[in-house]
Amino acid sequence: MSLTRSISSVFTIAEMEARKIRHDSTELWMRSVQPALWLLIFGEVLNSVKVLAPAGYSYIQYIAPGVLAQSVLFVAIFYGITIVWERDVGLLTKLLSTPSPRSSIVVGKAMASAVRGVFQAAVIFVLSLLLGIQLRLDLPDVLGVFGIVVMLSICFSSFSMVLASFLKTRDRMMGIGQVLTMPLFFASSAIYPISLMPTWLKYIAYVNPLSYVVDALRSLLLTGDYSSVPLDMAALLVATVFFASLASVVVKRLVQ
Amino acid sequence: MKAVEAANLTKVYGKVTRALDDVSFSVDEGEIFGLLGPNGAGKTTTIKIITTLIKPTSGTARVFDTDVLRYPQKVRQMMGYVPQAVSVDGDLTGYENLLIFSKLFYVEKKEREGRIAEALDFMELTGRADDLVKHYSGGMMRRLEIAQALVNRPKILFLDEPSIGLDPFSKNEVKNQVKELNKELNMTMIVTTHDMLEADEICDRVAIMNAGRIAVIDTPTRLKESVGGDIITAKVSRGAETVSLPGEVGRLLSYEGGEMRVLTENGEEKIPKMIDFLEAKGMVIDSISLAKPTLDDVFIKYAGSRVDQGRYVEARSERRNFARRGR
Numbered sequence: 001m002s003l004t005r006s007i008s009s010v011f012t013i014a015e016m017e018a019r020k021i022r023h024d025s026t027e028l029w030m031r032s033v034q035p036a037l038w039l040l041i042f043g044e045v046l047n048s049v050k051v052l053a054p055a056g057y058s059y060i061q062y063i064a065p066g067v068l069a070q071s072v073l074f075v076a077i078f079y080g081i082t083i084v085w086e087r088d089v090g091l092l093t094k095l096l097s098t099p100s101p102r103s104s105i106v107v108g109k110a111m112a113s114a115v116r117g118v119f120q121a122a123v124i125f126v127l128s129l130l131l132g133i134q135l136r137l138d139l140p141d142v143l144g145v146f147g148i149v150v151m152l153s154i155c156f157s158s159f160s161m162v163l164a165s166f167l168k169t170r171d172r173m174m175g176i177g178q179v180l181t182m183p184l185f186f187a188s189s190a191i192y193p194i195s196l197m198p199t200w201l202k203y204i205a206y207v208n209p210l211s212y213v214v215d216a217l218r219s220l221l222l223t224g225d226y227s228s229v230p231l232d233m234a235a236l237l238v239a240t241v242f243f244a245s246l247a248s249v250v251v252k253r254l255v256q
Numbered sequence: 257m258k259a260v261e262a263a264n265l266t267k268v269y270g271k272v273t274r275a276l277d278d279v280s281f282s283v284d285e286g287e288i289f290g291l292l293g294p295n296g297a298g299k300t301t302t303i304k305i306i307t308t309l310i311k312p313t314s315g316t317a318r319v320f321d322t323d324v325l326r327y328p329q330k331v332r333q334m335m336g337y338v339p340q341a342v343s344v345d346g347d348l349t350g351y352e353n354l355l356i357f358s359k360l361f362y363v364e365k366k367e368r369e370g371r372i373a374e375a376l377d378f379m380e381l382t383g384r385a386d387d388l389v390k391h392y393s394g395g396m397m398r399r400l401e402i403a404q405a406l407v408n409r410p411k412i413l414f415l416d417e418p419s420i421g422l423d424p425f426s427k428n429e430v431k432n433q434v435k436e437l438n439k440e441l442n443m444t445m446i447v448t449t450h451d452m453l454e455a456d457e458i459c460d461r462v463a464i465m466n467a468g469r470i471a472v473i474d475t476p477t478r479l480k481e482s483v484g485g486d487i488i489t490a491k492v493s494r495g496a497e498t499v500s501l502p503g504e505v506g507r508l509l510s511y512e513g514g515e516m517r518v519l520t521e522n523g524e525e526k527i528p529k530m531i532d533f534l535e536a537k538g539m540v541i542d543s544i545s546l547a548k549p550t551l552d553d554v555f556i557k558y559a560g561s562r563v564d565q566g567r568y569v570e571a572r573s574e575r576r577n578f579a580r581r582g583r
Contacts, residue, residue: 005362012359020347023388090343094404097307097337098360099329256310 002101009100013108017115028075028116032123035071039064039131042191052192057222064133065217066190068124069210072117072149076156077181079113080164081173087254088170096255103248106161110244113157114150121149141220148220151236152213158243165250189214209239257321258282259412259444260289260306265315267301267468275301276312277468283446288438290459291448292551293559297465299448300340303414306446307337320411333361336405340416340448344400346390350381353389353400354407361408368407375403379433395426399433406437412444413437419454431458452551456480462551466559479554486523487547488530490516495539505530523548 021028043060046052053062086092095105125145128135163176185191187201188210194202205211216232219225260283267276276298283289291299304310306317308328317324319331344353354372363371376382379399389397398418405413418434419427435458437443449455455462456476463473472479488506492514499516501508506520520526523546534541 008362009360012356015359016345016348016352016356019352020345023347023349088341090339090341091345093309093339093341094337094343094357094401095360096309097332097335097339098357098408099333099362100360101329255304 005099006101006104006107009104010108010111012100013095013105014111014115017112021115021119025119028119028123031075032071032120032127034074035067035120035124036127038067038070038191039127039133043067052196054193058134060131061133061135061222062218063191064124064128064135065221066188066214068121068128068145068149069152069188069213069217070185070190071120071124072152073156073184073210074181075116075120076113076153077160077184078173078177079109079116079157080160080167081170081177083109083161083164083251083254084168084170084173087168093255096252102251103245106158106248106251107154107244109161110154110157110247111150114153117149117153118146121146135221136224141224144220145217148213148216148233148236151240152209155209155236155240155243158240158247161247162243162250165247165253168254184208184210187211189218209236212236257285258318259285259287260317260319260446262302262306262317263315265302265305265312265317267298267305267310268313274468276305279315279465279468279470281463281470281473283444285444286438286442287460288434288445288447288458290455290462291446291465292450292452292455292462292555293465294450296467297559298468299465300416301468302465303337303416303446303448307335307414308332309337333408334411336402336408336410336413338398338401338405338413338415338418340420342397342401344389344397344404347388349386349388350376350392350400350403351385354404357404358407363407371407371409375406378406378437379403393426395422395429398422398426398430402430402433402437410443412446415445415447417448417450419449419451427454434458452555456551464555464558471558472554476551479551480549483549483553483557485519485521486526486549488518488520488523488527488544489547490518490530490534490544491542492516492534492539493542495534495537499534499537499539501530502533505533 047059053059187204188208194205212232212235263280265279305312308324358368464471506518509517
C-alpha cells in the first residue's frame with residue numbers, strides 16, 4: 001500500500017516536470033547548443049589526432065557517448081537550484097505538507113530531472129545521427145542508453161539536492177555547480193581514455209560515477225562488447241542509491 | 257474532540273534562539289482560530305510544528321486526536337496548508353496545479369475531476385483554469401493555493417498570512433471565501449496574521465503571540481472590551497472654561513485648548529446626546545470624532561509593542577518577483 005503510494009507520488013512529481021516541459025521547452029533546446037559545439041568543433045578538430053580513439057573508431061565517434069553523458073550530467077548537477085527556488089517560494093513546503101512520503105518527493109524530483117535528461121539525450125542522439133556519426137542503433141541498445149540516462153540523472157540530481165540542503169541559496173548552488181561540472185567531466189573517460197591520464201587523475205576517474213556511465217554507453221553505442229557493463233551498472237547503482245537515500249534524509253533541512 | 261491541542265510547545269534553534277517558548281492552546285472543531293503577532297513572534301513556527309513540517313524541541317500537538325510526532329502522514333492526510341510564500345507552480349496551468357496535488361493527496365482517480373472542478377468553482381477560478389499560473393494576479397494565485405488544499409477536502413485548513421501582499425480588493429475576496437469555507441463546509445481553520453483588522457473580521461478566537469509566547473487568548477470582542485471603551489473627541493470653539501458631563505454621556509478625561517476627550521461605551525449612541533447637552537450649554541461644536549478600540553490596542557496592552565510592517569514589504573516583493581519570472 002505505502003509502496004504503491006510512494007511510487008505513484010514519484011511519477012506524479014515527474015509528470016509535473018513533463019507538463020512544464022510541454023508548456024515551455026526553450027531551456028532544453030538552449031542547453032543542447034553546448035553539446036552540439038563539443039561534437040561539431042571539439043570533435044571535428046581532434047578527429048585527426050589518432051591516439052585518442054581506440055583503433056577502428058573515429059574520435060568524434062568516441063566522444064559522442066561522452067558528450068551525451070556530459071549534457072545529461074549538466075542538467076542533473078544544477079537541478080538543486082530548482083529545489084532551492086521551490087523552497088524560496090513556498091512550493092517545496094507545500095509538497096512536503098502532502099501525505100506523500102518525503103523520500104517519494106525527493107526521488108520524484110530526481111525523476112523529474114531524468115525527464116529533462118531523457119529529452120536532452122534524445123536531442124543529442126538525433127544530432128549525432130544528423131552529423132553522420134556511426135552508432136549502433138539496435139533497439140535494446142537504445143533502450144539501454146535511455147535507462148542509463150535515467151539513472152545518471154537520478155544519481156547526480158540527488159547529489160545536487162544533497163548539496164542544496166546544506167548550501168541553501170541559489171547563488172551558492174550556481175557556484176558549486178560550476179566548480180563541480182568540469183572536474184567531473186574531465187576526470188572521466190568522456191573525451192579521452194583513462195589510460196592517457198596521469199596516475200593521480202586516474203584515481204579520481206575510478207571513483208567518478210561518470211566514468212562508469214560513459215564506459216557503459218560506449219559498450220552499447222560503439223563496441224557492442226558488454227563484458228564491463230555489469231560492473232558499470234553496479235557502480236552507478238551504488239552511487240545512485242547512496243545519493244538518493246542521503247537526499248531523502250537531509251532534504252528537510254531546506255524547510256527548517 | 258478538539259481539532260487541535262497543543263501542549264507546551266517549545267522550539268529552540270541552535271542553543272539560544274527560543275522561537276517558541278511553552279506554547280499551549282486548543283482549537284474547537286469548526287472554529288476559525290487566529291494566531292496574531294508581529295514577525296518573529298512564533299506564529300509560523302507553531303503552524304509548521306502542527307503541520308508536521310518541523311519537530312518541536314519539546315511539547316506535543318494533536319490534530320483531531322492524532323499525535324503529529326507519531327503519525328505525521330495521517331495528520332497530513334486530513335489537513336490543508338497554505339504557506340506564506342507562493343506555493344503554486346507558475347509554469348503549470350491552474351488545473352494542472354490542482355491535478356498534481358490531488359494525486360499527491362491520493363484522491364481516488366474517479367473522484368479527482370469532480371473535486372478539482374469543485375475547488376476551482378469554489379475559489380472562482382473555473383474560467384482561468386487552463387491559463388498558465390504565471391499570468392495570474394496575486395489574488396488569483398492565493399485563491400489557487402487555497403483551492404490546491406481544498407482538493408484534499410481537509411478537516412482543518414492552515415493559512416499562513418493569507419492576505420499578505422494582496423491589494424485591498426483581493427484581500428477582501430480571500431477573506432470572504434475563507435469565511436464561506438468555514439461556514440459551508442464547517443472547516444476548522446488556523447490563520448496567522450499580523451493584520452489586526454483581518455483577525456478581528458474573520459476569527460472566532462485569537463491568540464496574541466509575542467516573542468515565542470502566547471500573551472492572551474480570547475474572542476476579539478472580549479479582548480477589545482478588556483482595553484476599555486470608546487473615546488469621543490470634540491472640538492469646541494466657544495463656551496465655558498470648565499464643563500461637567502452627565503454620567504449617561506460618559507466620563508470626561510480631559511478638556512484643554514478647546515478639545516474635550518470623553519471615555520464612554522457605545523460611542524455612536526452617545527454622540528447625539530453629547531451634542532444636545534453641549535449646545536444646551538451654549539457651546540459651539542466644530543468637530544466631533546469617535547475612536548473605538550482595535551485589536552491593535554489590545555496588542556499593545558498584552559504584547560507591549562506595535563506590530564511592525566517590515567516583513568510585509570519583503571514578502572510582497574517576493575510575490576512580485578515570482579509573477580515577473582517568465583514574462
